Amino acid sequence: MGHNDLDPKTKSNSLKETQVLRELHTLNPGTLLIGRFEILSKQGCGRYGCVYKAKDRQLDSFVAIKVLHQHLLNEQAIQSFKNEILILRQLSHQNIVRVHEYYQDEETHFITMDWIDGKSLTDLINSQSTGFPVKKALGYMQQVLDALLVTEQKGISHCDLKPENILVDNEERVYVADFGVASALSDTEEESIHGTPVYASPEYLELGQINKTTDTYSVGVILYELITGHTPFSSSTINDLLQEKKRETFNGLPKKAAGSELSSLVSSCLAAEPKRRPQSLASLSERIAQLVNETPKRNRISYGYLSLAAIFSVVIIGSFYLLQKEDTRLSVSAEQKQMAKQGLAILPFKTEAMSNQLWLTQGLPSVLSQELSQAPDLRVVGTARTKRTMDLLGYSRDLSDQKFVTLSELLQTPVFLDTSIILIGPNKYRLKAEVVEVTGNNISRTQLLELQSSEQEFSKELKQLTESLNTFFSLSNITDQLLMPEGLSIQKWSELEVLIKDGKLARAKKQLESLINNYPEFAQAHFLLGEVLLKSGEEQEAGEAFKKVKELTAPNQLIHQKSTIEQFLIAGDLESASTVYETILERLPKRDDIRFELAQLYINLEQLDKAEIELKHIVEEDQNHPVAWYELSKVAIWKGQTEKAVDDYLVKALVTAKKLKNEQLRGDVLNAFGVAYHRLGELDLSLDYYQQGLEVRQSVGDSRGIVTSLSNLASIYAVKGQYDKAEQNLYQAIEVNKPRNDALKQADLFNELGVIAEEQGQYKKALEHFRASLSIRMKLDDDWLKAESLNNVAYIYFLLSDEEHATIYWEQAKNYYEKVKDPVGVVRVNENVGQLSLRKGDWQSAFQIFSQAKEKSESLSLFEERVVAEAYLAKLALLKGNFEAPLEKLKEIKATLSERDDIRGQIEFGIWLADWNIISGNYSEASRLLQLLEPLLSKEHNRSQQMIFHVLKSKLKLYQGESVSLDESDLPDADGLTSKASLKLLLFKLEKALFTSDVSKAEFNDLVAAIESYDLALHQFALLEYLQLKAIYYIKINDYKKLEVSVNQLRELRKSLGSHWSDFISERIISNYYQLTSDDVKAQEYGQLAVSKFKELLEELPEEQQKNLISLHGRYIFPDDFMEKLL
Structure with a gap:
């Protein structure tokens, strides 16, 4: 019966005694944690910590903060808790209090969570002494179960479910809190039972056993308490309580529920033996749903708002005709529901003699697309994509049946909304809408409505179109629609959509500011202004706009959630942004545009597995999605699954581009093929695809793509040792990029030129290029890029033996890396400083630096940096004459690089290993390594590496006493060799001459002159x-x-x-x-x-x-x- 949550000196068997174990340290209002979270008030303290209401100054929003009791924390517990938080952050559901992040402020460890403005279930029970009406109690528990179902799927049990951990907001939505906190800290005290005794199952209370019914038991106790106002147990000690639970001697439910299915349900939940309880939360949820006469649903709370559709019904001018009478309305079938899931494509509105009025042809359909996209069960292919596809195919607005079939296949949707607007008289219009269904090669048309109106009131009639589509697809009512203030015409709003789409941001901003001045409570206008400001680079002002949106809207509205996302993105909190995206997709699973944005966010977070899942979900719904296959290929390449990228994704991306006649996409995909084959070491294939991609991009005038292709071609030429061609492509890229005013890319191109010059040993030229890149980057608002350039410049000064400048630039680089909190950059700078110590012969300092770099790299799981540190530690040992262990370490590194298919790394370490084995007399191993290098070198085509390889082969023969003939015709072209490779050849020639003959004075002097020219x-x-x-x-x-x-x-x-x-x-x-x-x-x-x-x-x-x-x-x-x- 372990109850070590009690202090050994004050342990008591009483359930009523207050156990004050230690004096708890609490935070005062006004306390500022990590310079960001301001404590406003303490909400209460429990066993594991105290909860506070706080203000996040960075995001200007309220959060809940749980500060963990210090006596529970040790190193093991903290690590366990951090790991648990990583899992909990993945829980995203409308009935779960979302955990944001774990922080530490000196000795204060805390987590941040959503702030719920409401009361705990404990407070509500205490205010309702006789219990709640049965349906209300069941409604609360259904929402609790909705939350538990999500965690059950992830293998997480709450283990401390109780009314205190269940919150109810002012709109009756239930939230479950404190998932995992108990289990995370379960090992902090030996044999600890971390549940609350009254709500814990008997086997858990007695033995600490957790099973799939642990939370089910707690649900039963809470449901009983909700209905009766008290728990089912009356014992005053833990021992008596345990026996009462085992004997199932709890008081019965009141007469209003006794003998009913509800009574049976509660009894089964409170069964002493786990096998007699409901065996899954899903089955328990279904039984409760049946009791309230409804099928199980994920969302049980409807939120009504004044919508765009609602304001359309205020005034009707002219005649309105619904082609179907009330008794012959469109029939709803399972087929039509399935059609909704497959998709509806909204065609640009067809107009006669009004094609120049973009608000009608493009703006209005865009607004309609956004409106319909709020329906959870409807997949909408918006007007923008539909029009883009039609433009690529060369289709006009008059579509033949065959063109509808083609569009249906390309857009992966069987249904189109075909709307026409006709001018029928002075200031009079007729709107006619049809649903076009595509089944195989067959086309059927169903008229939805026909209406006529004046220009001033026309937009209000659009309500009928939305309603007719809802009826046709049997859609649930859209509860989160555009809130249009009275007096604002949809024409003006549609015109704004067109301005933004056309990139006329200054005009759009001016009009939005005027509109907001007239309608300050119009949340959608504030949101659109925020988007315009973001595109204009005015992040601070955009943040204020999104803040205003949140003040004007409810938390469950899409516009509110999207504003929260934008705030998180501005603050750089990508994790929290991704969590909000996940919440939106639970409600709107058909929103592929939002899913794609989430995938992009996962990519930025380097959560590539999650990105792949979301992108696969998109292509399952839409096999011809214009970019999802392409993005999947990029993710696969980044994951090291390059062959999969080629075979599974890029081929499909290329087919899609050709189907859509999308030359822009085809150029991108061809370039991606080049990247993939480059990764696979197939340089000639890579070169061919890069060249094809360049030609396509040139044909469509894609200057951004042209610059990228030229840069990629340069990288291949550099690997092949064709440095002149590499530089030629980069200089061309710089010229193409100049008119684009892309300073960031220009700096990158100069940086690449610096790398090529460095590889050739042209260090002064490299310094010139790296300094040009640094000069540009120092004017940009990106401290990380500044750090990278400073590091590059410092390294060249190091190679130029200018220790003073190298040290100065490295110090600056390190400061910037520390400023942006990039431990990787700091490690790299430290490793460079280690090389400086090594060159100066300060072995001890170099050893300490590389040892620390190795330790830091291991703690951060940095592969490349760890390899560098280990390699230099091995080199230190080799230089000191310790051959055996370092050579084994280098062999181990080379094997790892082979597993990762890192060809360049294998060559570099292979050459190094072969050289040291020759020096140390291990000729058989050197011979084996050289044999392994030969096929790798044929893939890279690097002349400098090939030269060093030939020198090592000749040196091995020389040392073994064999005859060596250095026929220049057998050697790689010496033009463009790095100085390292050239010196390697010249020094070997001198050594060979001294070994094998009495070298002539003339031969010696020629070699000396050649060597000293460097x-x-x-x-x-x-x-x-x-x-x-x-x-x-x-x-x-x-x-x-x-x-x-x-x-x-x-x-x-x-x-x-x-x-x-x-x-x-x-x-x-x-x-x-x-x-x-x-x-x-x-x-x-x-x-x-x-x-x-x-x-x-x-x-x-x-x-x-x-x-x-x-x-x-x-x-x-x-x-x-x-x-x-x-x-």
Whole structure:
């Protein structure tokens, strides 16, 4: 019977005693949490925390805040609670108090939730001592069950369901609160039972057992209490209560319910054995629904508002004709209901001699589309999409039967609303509406109505069109319609819709402000103004407009919810915005436009699985949706499912584009094919699709798309090592982009040019491009992009050995990354600073930086950053002469990259591994790695990587004692090689010459001149190898004066680099220098030091590698006794 929720010193078996365990810390009104939430008042305290009403200053709205009791929290409990919140935030239902977010302000841990303006069920029960009418009680519980059904599907039990956790607002809507709080904190105290005893099932109260009927038992207790005004149990101690529950000796229901189905239902819920209770909440919900003589419904509260349709009925001028009399109204059938789900396409209104009046041809149909879209069971294909499809097909407004069939297939709808407006006299019009049904190749037409009116009053007659469509499809009444103030003509409103659609935002803004001045309570005008302001980049003013909308509307209205979404988006709270979207779609599941917006939001949140689900839902309803297949392909590519993107989505997207004759979409899809094949390493295919996409985009004058295609082509040419073509495409993209005034894209293009210059080792050119990008970005309102550019500029200064500027720019970059709270950027900057420490030979500092970066990357699940940190830690160990463990780590990283199909990463690490295995004498492993690299390199076509690959193959042969011939014709084209690759080739040529022959002075001087044509200060480790090889040459020809210069250069370089695995070579060179200058003591000292360091290195290696290294270094011709001392 664990009851460890009680303090051991004050435990009591009494249910009546107040258990004051600890002095609770509460917050005073005016307290500001995390600088955002202002505490207004305390609402009450429970076992797990205190609840406050607070104001969210950022969103200017009220929220409920639950501050958790500090004595319940430890590290494990906090983590458990955070994980639970992640689940609870997914619960979206009109009867669930929505959890927003978890926050911490120093020692205060709290969650934010929806603020419900109402009372708890406890308060209502206390005010109704004799209980509620049965139907009202059942109505409350039905709503509770609606909420529990959602959580049951997600495998979540409440475990602490009680009247205190059930809220009722002023419109009688019920909300269930505190899901998961108890279970999240269940491990904070050993053997804790975290329910409330009176409402807990006996097995849970006694043993802590949770099953599928745990919440059912609580429902039974609460329902009993609602009907009677008291709980079914009278025990005063927990032990007695448990026995009472087991014996089922609760008092019966009053006579008004005794012996009825209700009495049986409550008894079954309160059964002591779980198997005798209703086995699912769904079955319990159905039984309660039957008791109130209605079928189970998700929404049981209707909200009535003055609608657009209502104001249309005020005045009728002229004659009105309904073609069907009252006794012959349109019949409603199951088929017609199914048609509504499949969709209704609203055609642009047909006019005669009035085609220039856009409010009639486009504005009015748009308003009608929005109105009908509020019907939960009707899928509406709006006028905008219908007209766009007709325009792409070249269809005029007069449609033949065959054209209707084609449109029906493309729009995936069997029904069209065909409306015509005819001028029949001075200031007189006739409106005629038909429903056109498409079944296979057959067309049938049903007249809905015909009416005539004057221009001034015409818009009011539209009510009849809406009503007729409702009747035709058997639609439920639309309860959330456009609220039009009296005196405002729909003509003026429709004209506004057209202005916004045509992008005439300044005019639209001016007219809306005038309209709002005349009708300040017109919520729709405020909302439309907010949308216009957003498009104009005036976010703060838009936020004020949306705030006003919420003041004028009820929380369950669509316009209110959409305003909330916009506020969240302006505040950058995408998670909360997505939750509101989910709530809307529960009520309006046919709104594919809203579902598409939600999918886009999920993409921005990187919740790609959720985005895919929503997009699939759209294409299931509408297989020819103009962009959903395309967006699905992008999601699949981002998820790493590139082949699926090609096979399942892009092919369908391309077919849809061709069906619709949508060249814009076809260009986008072809470009996406290029992206996919690029990811798959099929560079030639990728290049072909990018080129096709470019040509299509050029044909339709899509300048944005042209810039993107040119940029993508440049990326392929860069990978293939064709840097000239890459730069040519980027410069062309910059010229195309100039008239677009897209500063953001222009900065990106300069950034890409900088990357290409950097890859070629043209660091000064790279600096020029990166600084051009930085100059643009510093004028933009995007601190993250500023950070990225500052980081890029700093890295080039680092490569240019300008430590001072590198450090300054990295500090600025880090400050901006911290400002935007981007831990990834901070890690990357720190890793770059680590490279600086590594170059300076500050091994300890570099080790600390990369160790911390690795730890941070692991905590944030950052793959690339973790790999970089691990790679440099391995490199540190390798440079220090510890070969075995680091090489194993690099092999592990390479294997991971292979699993992720990262070809470029595999090549980079493969080359690195092969190089180090050659250096350490592991020739068999080096040979295996080079064999694996060959097919990968054929996919990338990077000439610099191919050159390094050929050099490594030749070096391996040389070290194994094989004959090596460097035929220039067999090597990749040297034009456009990076300086790293060129130096790798030249240094190998010098090493080969020293190994195999007495190199001629002319050959040596040519190689030296070629090597020194590069800025070796930018390639410190290449410089070290070069100085060692040059010194060996001077030893061979006994030129101690030039040797002295090389020795002094080596010493200076080693001061900056610190210890290095090849230090024994430098010590041996210095020993030979002193031998040539007849300083036998120092020659002996450095000779012994060289032997000691070489032996230390050998101890790290297996026997076979030891033999290979001894053999290798025995080939150098030195006039010393190094090998004798070694052996």
